[in-house]
Amino acid sequence: MGHSSDFDPAEAARLALEHSHQEGALLPILHALQGRFGWIAPEAVAWVAERLNLSRAEVHGVVSFYHDFRDHPAGRQVIKVCQAEACQARGARHVTAQLEERLGVKLGQTAPDRSLTLEPVYCLGLCGNGPAALVDGRPYADLSGRGLARCLKGVGR
Amino acid sequence: MKVYVSGDAAAVALGADEVAAQITAALRPRSITVVRPGSRGYLPAEPLVEVETPTGRVAYGPIFEEDVPSLLPVLLEAGPHPRRLGRLEEHPFFVGQRRLTFARVGIIDPRSWSDYRDHGGLEGLTRARALAPSEIIARINNSGLRGRGGAGFPAGLKWKTAAEAPGARKFIVCNADEGDSGTFADRMLMEGDPFLLIEGMVIAALAVGATRGYIYLRSEYPLAIATITTALATARSEGLLSASFDIELRIGAGAYVCGEETALLESIEGKRGVVRAKPPLPAHQGLFGCPTVVNNVLTLAAVPHILASGPEVYAGFGMGRSRGTMPIQLAGNLRHTGLYEVPFGLTLGQLVDEVGGGSLSGRPIRAVQVGGPLGAYFPRALFDTPFDYEAFTAKKGLIGHGGVVAFDDTVDLAAQARFAMEFCAVESCGKCTPCRIGSTRGVEVIDRIRGDQDRAANLVVLKDLCETLRFGSLCALGGFVPYPVESALQHFPEDFQRAPQAAGPGHLPGRSQR
Numbered sequence: 264m265g266h267s268s269d270f271d272p273a274e275a276a277r278l279a280l281e282h283s284h285q286e287g288a289l290l291p292i293l294h295a296l297q298g299r300f301g302w303i304a305p306e307a308v309a310w311v312a313e314r315l316n317l318s319r320a321e322v323h324g325v326v327s328f329y330h331d332f333r334d335h336p337a338g339r340q341v342i343k344v345c346q347a348e349a350c351q352a353r354g355a356r357h358v359t360a361q362l363e364e365r366l367g368v369k370l371g372q373t374a375p376d377r378s379l380t381l382e383p384v385y386c387l388g389l390c391g392n393g394p395a396a397l398v399d400g401r402p403y404a405d406l407s408g409r410g411l412a413r414c415l416k417g418v419g420r
Numbered sequence: 421m422k423v424y425v426s427g428d429a430a431a432v433a434l435g436a437d438e439v440a441a442q443i444t445a446a447l448r449p450r451s452i453t454v455v456r457p458g459s460r461g462y463l464p465a466e467p468l469v470e471v472e473t474p475t476g477r478v479a480y481g482p483i484f485e486e487d488v489p490s491l492l493p494v495l496l497e498a499g500p501h502p503r504r505l506g507r508l509e510e511h512p513f514f515v516g517q518r519r520l521t522f523a524r525v526g527i528i529d530p531r532s533w534s535d536y537r538d539h540g541g542l543e544g545l546t547r548a549r550a551l552a553p554s555e556i557i558a559r560i561n562n563s564g565l566r567g568r569g570g571a572g573f574p575a576g577l578k579w580k581t582a583a584e585a586p587g588a589r590k591f592i593v594c595n596a597d598e599g600d601s602g603t604f605a606d607r608m609l610m611e612g613d614p615f616l617l618i619e620g621m622v623i624a625a626l627a628v629g630a631t632r633g634y635i636y637l638r639s640e641y642p643l644a645i646a647t648i649t650t651a652l653a654t655a656r657s658e659g660l661l662s663a664s665f666d667i668e669l670r671i672g673a674g675a676y677v678c679g680e681e682t683a684l685l686e687s688i689e690g691k692r693g694v695v696r697a698k699p700p701l702p703a704h705q706g707l708f709g710c711p712t713v714v715n716n717v718l719t720l721a722a723v724p725h726i727l728a729s730g731p732e733v734y735a736g737f738g739m740g741r742s743r744g745t746m747p748i749q750l751a752g753n754l755r756h757t758g759l760y761e762v763p764f765g766l767t768l769g770q771l772v773d774e775v776g777g778g779s780l781s782g783r784p785i786r787a788v789q790v791g792g793p794l795g796a797y798f799p800r801a802l803f804d805t806p807f808d809y810e811a812f813t814a815k816k817g818l819i820g821h822g823g824v825v826a827f828d829d830t831v832d833l834a835a836q837a838r839f840a841m842e843f844c845a846v847e848s849c850g851k852c853t854p855c856r857i858g859s860t861r862g863v864e865v866i867d868r869i870r871g872d873q874d875r876a877a878n879l880v881v882l883k884d885l886c887e888t889l890r891f892g893s894l895c896a897l898g899g900f901v902p903y904p905v906e907s908a909l910q911h912f913p914e915d916f917q918r919a920p921q922a923a924g925p926g927h928l929p930g931r932s933q934r
């Protein structure tokens with residue numbers, strides 16, 4: 264997350280080595296590649312397909328099935344804000360509108376300067392302290408109270 | 421002397437790391453250890469700080485960064501402070517609880533193997549090692565333990581089926597996908613007492629003759645992932661895990677349907693998380709075609725206690741066919757949110773009004789959704805329903821994984837019904853038509869009802885659609901989405917007779933359908 268750069272087969276091979284002993288290693292490898300390159304580029308799909316002896320269509324099918332995997336780069340920071348029921352009951356909808364306004368991006372979009380992506384997520388297990396969000400994997404809660412300022416600080420705003 | 425600053429994700433999300441850093445820096449010259457346990461489970465008090473005293477731990481909370489300067493001068497003497505809560509064992513949120521599974525969570529250092537052993541860890545496994553596999557299974561059977569992931573299937577019966585299935589390789593798969601909104605018990609357990617889960621899986625492996633285990637943990641839980649990763653390494657170096665039974669951690673990728681056990685197995689195999697038709701049962705042909713036990717985190721974590729204390733102790737709690745305790749999760753618009761482990765049988769009203777303390781917003785509670793996004797919305801008229809699998813089924817609801825989400829009177833149940841249908845559409849694995857197409861139709865029909873287009877006729881269409889989903893879906897995603905929709909229709913019909921309310925939660929933006 265956060266840092267997207269060009270796909271590098273040598274680097275990919277190094278990352279995949281760690282998963283060579285695993286049965287059904289496609290998801291762990293995709294996680295590793297996305298963690299390093301920020302998204303799963305078409306070259307990455309082709310590379311993984313060859314390495315795991317799968318068709319490109321199969322790898323693409325997996326990438327497109329899972330919400331986590333990106334087929335285009337995200338912003339340098341990724342903010343996932345919870346839209347699920349327990350957070351709804353604690354004001355998630357209003358908080359989402361506030362975040363959209365403060366960050367200048369709509370939910371589900373990346374800022375034109377690629378500085379950040381604002382995405383929905385469905386439950387972070389912080390349902391007793393919501394509304395909640397993850398900023399590059401760091402949790403934030405109480406976004407309708409004191410948490411909003413902390414969260415925005417975490418985003419550097 | 422020790423000071424404890426909660427290290428649970430909920431506490432960290434409120435600034436506990438900064439609080440711990442400040443306290444650590446201040447106390448370093450006095451060689452006082454700052455421990456980062458899991459959460460005690462009373463969430464309004466997070467970030468929670470506790471100090472060890474001769475008469476037990478004294479708690480302060482919530483303690484935010486700006487409270488630390490006023491706390492430090494009194495902390496070591498457990499002196500007065502506006503946020504002093506005293507001993508949590510005497511706090512109203514704790515006195516009614518009966519913690520069997522969560523006994524150590526919030527108490528021990530989740531990274532410390534010696535803490536685990538000193539607090540009764542491994543007692544269950546020691547007992548299990550002295551038993552034949554069939555005797556372990558008999559104990560689980562006699563405890564009455566049912567699967568805590570939602571379906572409530574008897575755990576002992578599942579283990580017996582897998583134990584008797586022929587196979588050179590067998591697997592124990594822990595379902596830690598915890599996708600239901602309003603639930604966080606798996607996360608709290610993994611962050612607060614990870615060795616308990618590992619011990620439960622090792623006992624399950626002994627019982628069924630499994631050669632390998634997997635924990636499938638959702639990507640939305642980065643702190644739990646870190647804690648489990650460390651705990652697995654420690655368990656290996658301490659010999660709890662070995663070549664004869666090791667556990668691999670697999671991370672989900674944001675698909676709700678991968679909590680369904682067969683979709684989960686497909687996902688571990690590296691495929692799209694598409695639900696398999698049953699039979700065959702996973703216990704016969706599961707992961708990589710081998711006999712596999714899939715159990716929820718809480719099911720597996722209940723096992724060590726059952727072995728250590730005896731099945732009759734566990735079975736001695738509860739009501740009807742719901743035996744033992746349930747770690748209930750109180751969430752949403754409640755004053756006292758948190759993890760409340762009690763024997764089955766408290767009424768929904770007791771949980772929401774007494775334990776939960778009513779709404780956080782101060783407005784009347786109008787609806788409570790129990791059991792996640794596929795659970796029914798209950799009105800106040802059903803608050804006398806006891807927390808029990810069968811009692812909830814009888815009222816056309818479910819307890820699922822034990823999440824209780826309260827809404828005040830600003831909720832629009834037509835909007836909630838729409839949300840349920842859209843969630844189903846977005847998260848459907850796409851294999852069966854009712855779930856894939858029916859849920860999308862459901863959204864459109866609800867939009868028409870709310871927009872007053874042929875309202876009466878479309879209400880009939882919606883009811884028919886629910887029937888189709890219930891009986892025609894391959895798994896409980898499509899099969900159970902009628903619960904929230906029909907309960908909204910039945911108990912809150914007035915919300916379907918008016919235009920959308922501005923405050924109601926809207927559509928699912930930015931997440932495309934498969």
Ligand SMILES: Cc1cc2nc3c(=O)[nH]c(=O)nc-3n(C[C@H](O)[C@H](O)[C@H](O)COP(=O)(O)O)c2cc1C
Binds near residue numbers: 568597676714
């Ligand atoms: C759409 C869907 C999502 C599910 N999500 C979960 C989940 O996140 N965690 C879980 O333990 N069970 C989940 N289940 C239930 C599992 O299919 C399965 O019943 C459970 O893992 C069995 O373990 P148990 O018997 O210990 O409960 C889900 C079921 C469905 C239909």
Ligand code: FES
Binds near residue numbers: 345347350351394603
């Ligand atoms: S519903 Fe938002 S964190 Fe659970």
